[in-house]
Amino acid sequence: MNRDSKIPKATITRLSLYCRQLELLEFDGYRMVSSEKLAWLCRVNPAQVRKDLGYFGEFGVRGVGYDVRDLKRQIKKILAINRDWNLGIAGIGNLGTALLSYQNFPARGFNFVAAFDSDPKKIGKVFSSGLVIRDVDELKNAVKELNIEIGVITTPPAVAQGIVDLFLDANVNAILNFSPTQIHVPECCLIENIDFTIKLDVLTYKLKNELGI
Amino acid sequence: MNRDSKIPKATITRLSLYCRQLELLEFDGYRMVSSEKLAWLCRVNPAQVRKDLGYFGEFGVRGVGYDVRDLKRQIKKILAINRDWNLGIAGIGNLGTALLSYQNFPARGFNFVAAFDSDPKKIGKVFSSGLVIRDVDELKNAVKELNIEIGVITTPPAVAQGIVDLFLDANVNAILNFSPTQIHVPECCLIENIDFTIKLDVLTYKLKNELGI
Numbered sequence: 480m481n482r483d484s485k486i487p488k489a490t491i492t493r494l495s496l497y498c499r500q501l502e503l504l505e506f507d508g509y510r511m512v513s514s515e516k517l518a519w520l521c522r523v524n525p526a527q528v529r530k531d532l533g534y535f536g537e538f539g540v541r542g543v544g545y546d547v548r549d550l551k552r553q554i555k556k557i558l559a560i561n562r563d564w565n566l567g568i569a570g571i572g573n574l575g576t577a578l579l580s581y582q583n584f585p586a587r588g589f590n591f592v593a594a595f596d597s598d599p600k601k602i603g604k605v606f607s608s609g610l611v612i613r614d615v616d617e618l619k620n621a622v623k624e625l626n627i628e629i630g631v632i633t634t635p636p637a638v639a640q641g642i643v644d645l646f647l648d649a650n651v652n653a654i655l656n657f658s659p660t661q662i663h664v665p666e667c668c669l670i671e672n673i674d675f676t677i678k679l680d681v682l683t684y685k686l687k688n689e690l691g692i
Numbered sequence: 693m694n695r696d697s698k699i700p701k702a703t704i705t706r707l708s709l710y711c712r713q714l715e716l717l718e719f720d721g722y723r724m725v726s727s728e729k730l731a732w733l734c735r736v737n738p739a740q741v742r743k744d745l746g747y748f749g750e751f752g753v754r755g756v757g758y759d760v761r762d763l764k765r766q767i768k769k770i771l772a773i774n775r776d777w778n779l780g781i782a783g784i785g786n787l788g789t790a791l792l793s794y795q796n797f798p799a800r801g802f803n804f805v806a807a808f809d810s811d812p813k814k815i816g817k818v819f820s821s822g823l824v825i826r827d828v829d830e831l832k833n834a835v836k837e838l839n840i841e842i843g844v845i846t847t848p849p850a851v852a853q854g855i856v857d858l859f860l861d862a863n864v865n866a867i868l869n870f871s872p873t874q875i876h877v878p879e880c881c882l883i884e885n886i887d888f889t890i891k892l893d894v895l896t897y898k899l900k901n902e903l904g905i
Contacts, residue, residue, distance in 0.1 A: 488894065495893035496874070522874055558893045559900035577790035578888070583872050587889045628905070629895060652903055653895045655888075659796050661709070661735055669898045671891045675791070675868075676800045678884045680708035680771045681701065682842060682866045685882050687772035690865055692841070 490531045494554050496521045497528065501551035513544040563588040567627035567651070569595040569642045570634030571604075571612050574657060578633060579606060592625045597638075615642065622649035629653045636660035643670075703744045707767050709734045710741065714764035726757040773801055780806040780840035780864070782855045783847030784814055784825050787870060791846060792819060805838045810851075828855065835862035842866045849873035856883075 500520040504512055518525040532538050532550075535557055539545040555561040566584070568575055571594050578584070579591055595615040596602060604612045613621060621627065630646035632639050632654060639658035646654060653669045656662050659677075664670045686692045713733040717725055731738040745751050745763075748770055752758040768774040779797070781788055784807050791797070792804055808828040809815060817825045826834055834840065843859035845852050845867060852871035859867060860881055867883045869875050872890075877883045899905045 491894050491897050492890055494897075495890040498893075499872075500874070520874065522876065557897065559896040560893055564892070564896060573790035573793045577786035580786045581888065583889055584892075587892075589889065589892050628899070629892070652905070653899050655891055655895060659712075661713070661733065663735065667903070669895055669903065671895050673886060673888065673891055675794065675886065676796055676802065677705055677708040678868060678886055679777070679797075679800075679802050679842070680711075680773055681704050682868060682882055682884050683772040683777060684704050684707075684770065686841070686866050690880070690882065692865070 567593040568631040575633035776801040781844040782808040788846035832862040
């Protein structure tokens with residue numbers, strides 16, 4: 480049975496949250512945590528924590544709680560973040576530049592090993608990290624050379640699909656897309672979209688319909 | 693009956709997608725669109741489009757489809773994006789700076805009217821747009837003066853909650869949080885989180901469990 484196919488995406492997202500809070504608890508010297516406390520820290524309810532973890536096995540001890548370090552390790556293994564990942568980013572404008580210096584990526588094992596652009600004025604620029612902006616024409620070779628596993632898209636919408644296709648053609652099967660456009664990927668590939676204005680639309684909808692503003 | 697309380701958040705998110713595709717269709721000169729075509733453009737299935745729109749009324753004509761311009765207008769009204777919104781942003785590092793120059797915000801009616809930081813070296817800096825970085829101590833006055841309706845958080849995690857509290861204290865009831873930490877807001881307030889590394893965790897989980905990498 481492929482147990483994983485039944486697991487809701489929201490559960491995976493919450494596992495990521497639990498993992499962070501467990502790291503903070505470990506940092507603060509806690510050895511055990513109850514589902515109630517973990518739930519409170521993550522702003523969910525305790526039954527949700529137990530249900531989410533229940534998809535993957537038995538982790539806690541009834542009446543005692545979870546071993547902080549062990550649960551953190553188990554979740555990292557489940558999420559496949561118990562190792563580092565190599566990222567390539569295409570489109571080095573303001574957002575791309577900001578992401579390249581976003582310290583939370585390397586802190587969590589996500590390392591930008593290549594940056595691409597098509598603008599001759601940008602190609603060859605060296606960041607303080609030592610990363611050099613490469614011509615997007617070199618993408619396929621760079622993927623192979625540097626073992627890029629995830630492609631990050633911060634290009635203008637009009638060229639985003641073309642860049643995604645370059646990544647797919649180079650056998651990068653996972654895309655994190657920041658470009659506010661709908662990207663098409665085949666069934667065998669993964670895409671996650673981060674769209675700032677859609678989140679704002681959700682806020683304005685709720686401001687009107689829930690708060691009556 | 694409060695019909696809105698039954699509407700799933702995923703529906704609101706998709707309405708935002710539909711709206712964009714309708715804008716593109718209108719730009720390209722289309723007057724009508726079928727649910728099948730709109731669904732294909734948004735990478736969802738046609739039944740989903742009909743169900744999502746069905747929460748809000750009868751928009752299409754059976755066998756004919758939707759009037760592109762009219763449906764766009766209706767969705768904008770539902771999402772409350774048929775008018776502009778005033779945003780204030782706190783934490784003007786690389787990401788904050790990138791967001792301030794992110795053209796998709798003003799293009800969609802989301803206007804940054806104030807920027808805040810606590811770093812004396814940054815306070816007073818003027819952007820090419822004319823926006824000046826203000827001392828975060830001025831936040832409450834600025835909210836009133838400039839009618840800030842949504843607070844955007846791009847501060848380091850350690851200070852994010854404090855800045856959110858300043859916004860809430862100034863009667864800004866909606867927060868878009870980019871800081872990778874759990875923020876607490878009272879029931880009467882709204883928060884949407886945009887967390888880059890959680891999306892990467894979802895990708896790595898799927899890479900391992902769905903693609904077997």
